[in-house]
Amino acid sequence: MLESAWGWYIIAYLFLAGAGAGAFISAVACDLLAPDWSKSLARAGSLASGPLVAIGTACLVLDLEAGLWEPWRQIYLVANSSSMITWGVVILSGFIPIAFVYAAALNEITIVGKIAKKYLIYLEIVGAVLAVATAGYTGVLIAVVNGVPFWNTPLMPVLFMASAMSTGLAVAMIGAAIIDISTIRTLSNFALGHVIFLAVEGLVLGLLIFMSLTKSVEAADSAKMLISGALSPYFWILVVIVGLLVPFVMSIVEYHEYGEMPKILVVGADLLVLIGGMSLRAVIIFSGTPPHIV
Amino acid sequence: MPRYGIAIDTTKCIGCQACRVACQNQNNLPVTEEFNRIVERERGTYPAFGKEFVPLQCNHCENAPCQRVCPTGATYTTEEGVVLVNPKTCVGCKYCVQACPYRMRVMDHAKGIVEKCRLCVELVRDGGTPACVSTCPTQVRIFGDLDDPKSEISRFIAEHRAQPLRPDLNTKPKIFYKRS
Numbered sequence: 001m002l003e004s005a006w007g008w009y010i011i012a013y014l015f016l017a018g019a020g021a022g023a024f025i026s027a028v029a030c031d032l033l034a035p036d037w038s039k040s041l042a043r044a045g046s047l048a049s050g051p052l053v054a055i056g057t058a059c060l061v062l063d064l065e066a067g068l069w070e071p072w073r074q075i076y077l078v079a080n081s082s083s084m085i086t087w088g089v090v091i092l093s094g095f096i097p098i099a100f101v102y103a104a105a106l107n108e109i110t111i112v113g114k115i116a117k118k119y120l121i122y123l124e125i126v127g128a129v130l131a132v133a134t135a136g137y138t139g140v141l142i143a144v145v146n147g148v149p150f151w152n153t154p155l156m157p158v159l160f161m162a163s164a165m166s167t168g169l170a171v172a173m174i175g176a177a178i179i180d181i182s183t184i185r186t187l188s189n190f191a192l193g194h195v196i197f198l199a200v201e202g203l204v205l206g207l208l209i210f211m212s213l214t215k216s217v218e219a220a221d222s223a224k225m226l227i228s229g230a231l232s233p234y235f236w237i238l239v240v241i242v243g244l245l246v247p248f249v250m251s252i253v254e255y256h257e258y259g260e261m262p263k264i265l266v267v268g269a270d271l272l273v274l275i276g277g278m279s280l281r282a283v284i285i286f287s288g289t290p291p292h293i294v
Numbered sequence: 295m296p297r298y299g300i301a302i303d304t305t306k307c308i309g310c311q312a313c314r315v316a317c318q319n320q321n322n323l324p325v326t327e328e329f330n331r332i333v334e335r336e337r338g339t340y341p342a343f344g345k346e347f348v349p350l351q352c353n354h355c356e357n358a359p360c361q362r363v364c365p366t367g368a369t370y371t372t373e374e375g376v377v378l379v380n381p382k383t384c385v386g387c388k389y390c391v392q393a394c395p396y397r398m399r400v401m402d403h404a405k406g407i408v409e410k411c412r413l414c415v416e417l418v419r420d421g422g423t424p425a426c427v428s429t430c431p432t433q434v435r436i437f438g439d440l441d442d443p444k445s446e447i448s449r450f451i452a453e454h455r456a457q458p459l460r461p462d463l464n465t466k467p468k469i470f471y472k473r474s
């Protein structure tokens with residue numbers, strides 16, 4: 001495996017921020033489109049969103065060194081508008097509080113929630129925009145790095161966005177099953193969401209690999225590391241089979257059977273999507289190869 | 295204001311590592327940390343083949359990717375074109391380490407900040423040359439002002455059509471190489 005300046009903290013951040021943002025979008029979509037029968041899913045999504053993104057951001061801070069030991073240095077993080085980290089700090093600072101307030105409003109937690117409930121639609125609009133920004137930004141963060149040709153493609157934010165949607169929906173569905181197991185039947189409606197998001201994710205991932213093989217020597221090195229090199233067992237087993245193919249097929253069956261699939265399999269498919277989402281970030285970060293310079 | 299750069303003649307390099315040690319000495323670096331290094335490479339096929347030593351260091355790019363991605367603005371370019379890191383505002387996010395296509399930035403885990411070749415600005419401002427330049431026994435490196443057409447470095451680059459490494463990456467490096 002290649003030496004990478006970024007490790008598991010950054011990988012965890014990319015995953016958690018994506019899943020949290022996706023959970024928020026799932027919650028908003030459920031609340032706006034089907035408020036009567038998808039209440040537990042909207043509630044679960046909103047409750048998970050803020051904490052997930054906040055934990056992810058904590059990982060980001062833990063990865064800092066001088067900025068962790070001398071936290072006042074973090075004030076400088078918004079100094080350079082051409083840096084995606086500066087943009088990320090602004091987006092996260094807006095999204096995290098809104099996600100918490102939204103969870104309070106939707107679940108009517110404390111007086112804050114009761115007041116915020118009056119402005120629910122505004123929280124949903126602003127929050128959804130910031131959620132899309134959060135999920136997309138995790139991809140843009142690495143897509144603008146021209147020191148790693150494999151990452152340096154506009155496909156990267158699209159891939160991260162698709163993965164954020166499928167992992168976020170998975171989080172919301174698991175949460176809904178925890179909150180109210182009797183809603184497991186209605187969860188079958190959302191299996192269609194998984195089918196769509198996983199299909200897009202698989203398609204974009206395939207495109208990324210194929211384009212990288214012909215883009216440059218270094219991008220091809222990274223792609224080969226995934227399909228036949230050091231990372232290939234993780235890529236094929238964890239990302240492709242466990243994270244994409246199996247949950248894709250299970251979601252089709254789930255949608256088709258409509259509520260007749262065993263509960264363990266419904267939640268199981270969602271857990272696999274989460275394993276796949278985390279593994280996807282890990283193999284992408286670890287396969288980053290710098291340009292050959294001499 | 296001058297615009298400093300270095301021209302490197304790899305045909306003269308014997309791979310003795312004196313530049314690396316001089317740099318570590320000048321910057322008080324531990325043996326495990328280096329701001330410049332020498333890559334050994336085989337060229338050609340038998341019987342027309344040979345070994346090439348390519349000394350590497352920060353390219354002090356005019357279009358520096360490290361500076362563009364630095365969220366705190368800790369990375370900056372001086373008027374002389376030297377790319378530096380402000381140790382007081384670097385948070386150690388390592389975004390610049392990933393962004394540098396030449397991988398010439400070093401994370402100092404003891405100090406928690408990113409460090410790199412500073413072109414020995416303190417020596418240069420006193421009229422001297424960087425330690426790697428003055429220490430080289432075979433005079434591989436030429437230091438000087440790229441904007442002065444009469445300077446030794448400008449004439450060397452023009453005469454040998456010296457090129458930066460991977461100019462296609464469009465970072466506009468200020469370290470030039472004569473490789474044959």
